[in-house]
Amino acid sequence: MPKKTHDDDVAFIKALAELLNENELTELQVKRAYGEDDSLNVRVSRKVEAAPQYLAQAPVPQLAAPVAGSVPAPAAQGEDPASHPGAVTSPMVGTVYTQAEPGAPSFVSVGDKVSEGDTLLIIEAMKTMNHIPAPRGGTVKRILVEDGGAVEYGAPLMIIE
Numbered sequence: 001m002p003k004k005t006h007d008d009d010v011a012f013i014k015a016l017a018e019l020l021n022e023n024e025l026t027e028l029q030v031k032r033a034y035g036e037d038d039s040l041n042v043r044v045s046r047k048v049e050a051a052p053q054y055l056a057q058a059p060v061p062q063l064a065a066p067v068a069g070s071v072p073a074p075a076a077q078g079e080d081p082a083s084h085p086g087a088v089t090s091p092m093v094g095t096v097y098t099q100a101e102p103g104a105p106s107f108v109s110v111g112d113k114v115s116e117g118d119t120l121l122i123i124e125a126m127k128t129m130n131h132i133p134a135p136r137g138g139t140v141k142r143i144l145v146e147d148g149g150a151v152e153y154g155a156p157l158m159i160i161e
Contacts, residue, residue, distance in 0.1 A: 016044045081144050081156040088158050090151045094125035098147040112140045
């Protein structure tokens with residue numbers, strides 16, 4: 001039986017690490033079987049920095065001017081936006097885009113009236129653009145994320161009342 005070298009395994013693991021980074025994944029696990037009693041189990045992961053906590057606690061300045069006559073309600077000190085009954089939370093981890101493309105108007109601004117199903121923003125996850133619909137109709141009171149910012153699953157995106 002020829003002596004087995006691990007150069008192929010090292011190249012395989014490096015390729016997995018590149019795949020992880022190119023697709024912005026946090027973890028990848030693969031089992032490579034060579035025979036009945038010979039296999040390679042590989043788990044490649046990377047640490048992902050969480051979005052700063054201040055994004056979830058303070059309203060972010062809006063790019064567009066609010067509608068005339070509407071003033072967003074100030075946040076109570078220490079209030080958790082995720083616990084607000086009108087909170088719209090992120091259904092996934094990804095990057096938030098508040099407009100369809102750079103230079104285009106925002107999907108919504110503070111003070112806008114939205115109907116159930118209207119697109120509020122886009123979350124890009126694994127190179128896929130996911131339109132996030134309004135879960136209910138109402139008025140946008142606060143937008144809690146920045147265009148181009150990272151969001152985690154369950155993070156509050158905006159408040160609709």
